[in-house]
Amino acid sequence: xxxxxGPSRARRPAGRHPRPESRPPVEIAIRDGVAWIxxxxxxxxxxxDAELQGALAEAxxxxxxxxxxxxxxxxxxxxxxxxGLPPRCRWPEPAWPDAxxxxxxxxxxxxxxxxxxxxxxxxxxxxxCDLRLASTAASFTLPELRDGRFPGGGVTQRLPxxxxxxxxxxxVLLGSRLPATTAAAWxxxxxxxxxxxxxxxxxxxxxxxAARGPLALRLAKEAVHRALDLPLADGVSLEHDLYVxxxxxxxxxxxxxxFLERRSPRFTGR
Numbered sequence: 691x692x693x694x695x696g697p698s699r700a701r702r703p704a705g706r707h708p709r710p711e712s713r714p715p716v717e718i719a720i721r722d723g724v725a726w727i728x729x730x731x732x733x734x735x736x737x738x739d740a741e742l743q744g745a746l747a748e749a750x751x752x753x754x755x756x757x758x759x760x761x762x763x764x765x766x767x768x769x770x771x772x773x774g775l776p777p778r779c780r781w782p783e784p785a786w787p788d789a790x791x792x793x794x795x796x797x798x799x800x801x802x803x804x805x806x807x808x809x810x811x812x813x814x815x816x817x818x819c820d821l822r823l824a825s826t827a828a829s830f831t832l833p834e835l836r837d838g839r840f841p842g843g844g845v846t847q848r849l850p851x852x853x854x855x856x857x858x859x860x861x862v863l864l865g866s867r868l869p870a871t872t873a874a875a876w877x878x879x880x881x882x883x884x885x886x887x888x889x890x891x892x893x894x895x896x897x898x899x900a901a902r903g904p905l906a907l908r909l910a911k912e913a914v915h916r917a918l919d920l921p922l923a924d925g926v927s928l929e930h931d932l933y934v935x936x937x938x939x940x941x942x943x944x945x946x947x948x949f950l951e952r953r954s955p956r957f958t959g960r
Contacts, residue, residue, distance in 0.1 A: 716745035718752060723760040723900035725753035732768025738811050739776045743789035750792040760907065761899040762796055763892060764819055765803035771828065774810025780839050790843040794818040797908050799899050803892040804828045804870070804879065814843025817852065820911060822879040823895060824870040825888045830878065836865040851918055853878050 717728045727749045729736040736742065753762045766772060775782065782788070793800060793815060802819035809831045816822055816830070834841040841862055850858040853876045860866055870882035883891050899907065 714745060715742040716749050718749040720753070720756060720759055722897070723758060724896045725749075725756065725759045725762045727753065727762060727764050729764075729766035729772060732766075732770070734776075735770040735773035735807075736766050736768065736812070737773050737776045738782075738789060738815070739779075740783070740786045743782070744787040746789040747787040747792035750789075750796050754796050754798060760798060760902075760904045761896050762798055762800045763803055763896050764793065764800060764815075765892070766805060768806065770806045770812070771802075771804045771808040772812030772815055773807065774812045781842060790814050790818045794844070797911070798904070799907055799911055801892060801895055801899075803888060805885065805888055807831065810834055810841065811843040811845075814841075814845040814848070817845060817848040818843075821895065823888065823892050824873060824879040824882045825885040826870050826882050827885050828870040828873075828882070830861070830868040830870075830873055831865065832861050833865045835863060849878075 713730055715729070715731050717726075717730045719726045719728075727746070729742065729746070731737070731742055734742075750762070753759050790811065799821065800819040802816045802822040804816055804822060804824040805828060806825070807829050808816050810833060813830050813832055832841050832845060846858075846862060849861065852858075853861075857876055861868060868876075868878070870879060873879045874882040880895075881891065
């Protein structure tokens with residue numbers, strides 16, 4: 691009966707009203723000691739809106755709290771690693787989660803797999819990672835000043851520490867597009883590889899790190915990151931203190947046993 695079906699409704703033209711995203715903005719998978727975190731909003735070019743930043747901060751906390759995770763890999767879906775903040779957003783709202791800070795605070799080594807363009811706060815996100823590997827199709831751009839905005843996410847502080855003041859000024863002040871191959875020459879990324887080889891290069895790096903003692907990795911990361919914040923004498927003292935601490939661990943004893951028994955060590959993070 692036609693009355694049971696209710697009034698007929700006209701079908702909306704395709705593409706006029708896009709469906710809301712059904713997938714989570716950030717995906718996380720844990721395999722063999724590696725937490726693979728993926729920005730999964732390619733339709734928005736993985737822009738760092740409040741929802742994506744909140745999901746990314748939660749994924750970072752999950753990876754850091756998981757005892758079986760030794761390394762974190764941050765990647766993205768689509769042609770862009772991240773196009774930065776949403777359009778017409780000059781600065782994140784105070785109530786927004788801070789995903790860049792969440793990535794920087796992860797105690798375990800974090801590798802950025804930059805498969806596409808990193809723009810604005812997308813560059814900041816990549817710089818918050820400890821290591822960066824990029825596709826030759828990727829690039830890094832800070833367009834804020836030429837658009838009447840101010841760069842943020844810590845990029846004005848981390849970038850000079852990585853590439854030096856002169857090169858950082860060129861990127862920040864001029865907004866020049868930096869191809870991945872030049873980024874590798876500058877030391878901004880560890881390597882720029884053809885797109886088809888990026889996944890394998892990232893996997894090799896992640897597996898190599900995951901095979902190392904997790905406590906030693908965390909202590910070494912702490913020492914390196916605090917180096918620029920301490921006078922040289924204090925930094926050397928910190929290095930020694932962390933070495934002494936590492937000698938009290940079960941992982942250190944396991945490393946010695948493995949060496950004597952000529953086998954691969956089985957580290958437990960204790």
